[in-house]
Amino acid sequence: MTDRLTQLQLCMDQLIDILFSALSYVDQNHDTVPLNPADPKEIDPNRNPPTEFDFQSSQQELATDIILKTRQILTIIDTLPGVGVTKAEQLSTIKDLRNQLKNAEIEKSKAIDKKEKLVELVNSLILEVGDTISKTR
Incomplete structure (x- = not known):
């Protein structure tokens, strides 16, 4: 559509x-x-x-x-959209949508940082497990 x-x-x-x-x-x-x-x-x-x-x-x-x-x-x-809506109401809606977009970008950035930290943690755990296995053999 x-x-x-x-x-x-x-x-x-x-x-x-x-x-x-x-x-x-x-x-x-x-x-x-x-x-x-x-x-x-x-x-x-x-x-x-x-x-x-x-x-x-x-x-x-x-x-x-x-x-x-x-x-x-x-x-x-x-x-x-916008038919029957004043210019001030449209500008207010656009401002609200911009704020929502900024908040979503902040949340996205935080989620990406969290993911990268978790990937680093998993990599370090894999290396530790690999080191431990190699030392025990």
Whole structure:
């Protein structure tokens, strides 16, 4: 699972793709309309536009995709940490987390020192046992 910011970025990219697809579809499939109503409608024999029903249903589907993706983005934004929290509260939280990190680093350092002392003790005991065994033989 990715973090929320990555999810948000992916959804934004997907929304941009959907918007581009919608604009491209409408641009490529719309019915031609003359600029001057008195002019005759031009018909391209090489172009087969979709029926009005298909065009409208495709537009509806694209609009639905845009709405759903936008809702997904808004949901992710609402779950981001810090939404609805003041700047002072965020700074206080960061300060508390820094203090917790410092304390954890101190505990880690103490544990490493303790481990090194225990390793030295075990090594010295191994050497003593080895010396004692070699002297008894």
